[in-house]
Amino acid sequence: xxxxxxKIHSVKYFVTPQDVDFTRQITSISLGNYILNTAGAAASxxxxxxxxxxxxxxxxxxxxxAVEMDSYPAQYEKFTIKTWVENYGKLFTTRNFKIFDKNRxxxxxxxxxxxxxxxxxxxxxxxxxxxxxxxxxxxxxxxIDKPIKIDEVNTDLESIATHTIAYSDIDFNQHTNxxxxxxxxxxxxxxxxxxxxxxxxxxxxxxxxxxxxDKVLIFREEQGNKTLCSIKDSENKSLxxxxxxxx
Numbered sequence: 202x203x204x205x206x207x208k209i210h211s212v213k214y215f216v217t218p219q220d221v222d223f224t225r226q227i228t229s230i231s232l233g234n235y236i237l238n239t240a241g242a243a244a245s246x247x248x249x250x251x252x253x254x255x256x257x258x259x260x261x262x263x264x265x266x267a268v269e270m271d272s273y274p275a276q277y278e279k280f281t282i283k284t285w286v287e288n289y290g291k292l293f294t295t296r297n298f299k300i301f302d303k304n305r306x307x308x309x310x311x312x313x314x315x316x317x318x319x320x321x322x323x324x325x326x327x328x329x330x331x332x333x334x335x336x337x338x339x340x341x342x343x344x345i346d347k348p349i350k351i352d353e354v355n356t357d358l359e360s361i362a363t364h365t366i367a368y369s370d371i372d373f374n375q376h377t378n379x380x381x382x383x384x385x386x387x388x389x390x391x392x393x394x395x396x397x398x399x400x401x402x403x404x405x406x407x408x409x410x411x412x413x414x415d416k417v418l419i420f421r422e423e424q425g426n427k428t429l430c431s432i433k434d435s436e437n438k439s440l441x442x443x444x445x446x447x448x
Contacts, residue, residue: 208339209285210243216274222395226273227280229400230387232300233268233380236311239282240296249334251373258320262407263313263379264293265348269402270300270309279303289338292316292325297343312343320374323410351406351442354431360418361389366411377411382441385419386430401448409440 220231244250244261254260274280280302287295293314300309317326328334364385372378383405411417411432417440420431430443 208337209283210239210246211281211283212239212242213279213281216276216278216280218276221276223392224395225276227275228387229268229270229403230380230384232270232273232309233266233383233403236266236268236282236284236298236300236313237263237379239284239298240313240315243284243296247337249331254317255320259317259326260320260374261315262318262374264316264407265314266311266379266405266407267313267345267348267402268309268311269345270400272302272308273399274302274308280308281305285339285341286337287312287339287341287343289328289335291327291329294328294334294338295347297341299344310343310345312345312347314348345402348406349404349444351404351444352429353439353442354420354422354429358420358422361421362419364417364419366413366415366417368413370411371413375413379405379407382407382411382432383443385417385432386421386428386443386445389419389421398447400445402446404444406442408442409434409438411440 214235216227220227222228241250245252251261280300282298282300284296284298287297293316296313296315298311299307302308317328318324319326366377370377370381416435418433422429426447428445431439432441433439
C-alpha cells in the first residue's frame with residue numbers, strides 16, 4: 202500500500218429518515234454535514250482534529266466548500282465518503298472528497314478550503330507553525346473545479362427572508378453551524394422547486410461569523426439554472442454567499 206493511500210480516510214454512512222426530504226433522498230444539507238463530519242474524523246485520526254487544536258486554543262473553520270452530485274442516496278441506503286488533503290499552505294489547506302453509492306460507484310465529489318483560527322482573537326493562525334501536517338498533503342485533486350468566489354447578489358433586491366440566530370443554529374464554536382446557511386436558503390423555495398429540479402452543485406463562501414441572537418437578511422437572485430444568495434447582518438455586512446446550480 203502506497204503512502205498516499207494511507208492518507209485517504211473512508212467513512213461509511215446510512216441515510217436515516219431525518220436525512221431526507223419529501224423526495225426520500227438525502228438533502229444537500231444533510232449530505233454537507235456528513236462531508237464535514239468526515240473531514241473532522243480524518244483530522245482526528247491523524248492527530249490534528251478539533252480535540253487536538255482546542256488544547257492550543259485553536260479551531261478549524263471552513264472557508265469555502267463546493268459539492269457536485271450526479272445523484273443522491275435514498276432513504277435507508279448506505280453510502281461512503283472518502284477524504285484526503287490535497288495541499289497545505291500558509292493560511293489555507295484544501296481537503297477533497299469522493300462520495301460512493303451502495304454499489305461503490307462514484308456519485309459525487311467535493312472540495313473544501315479550511316483555515317485555523319485562534320479562538321480568543323478569532324484571527325487566522327499561520328499553518329506553517331505546524332509543518333508536520335504537510336506530510337498529509339497528497340497532491341490529489343477532487344475531480345471538480347475548486348470552490349468559486351461567488352458573485353454578489355443584486356443589491357437593489359429586497360431580502361426574501363430574515364432569520365434570528367437561535368440555539369439550534371449554533372455549533373461547538375458558538376457560531377452558526379456551516380450547513381445552516383444552506384438550510385436558510387433552501388427554506389425560501391417552494392416545494393415545487395425540489396420536486397422538479399435537484400441541486401447538481403452548490404458552492405458556499407463563508408465570510409464572517411454569525412452569532413447567537415444576530416438577525417440576518419437573506420437575499421436571493423435567480424439566473425437561469427443558477428441561484429445566487431447573499432446572507433448579511435443587520436448592518437449589511439456579508440456573512441455568507443451561496444451559489445446553487447440546478448439540473
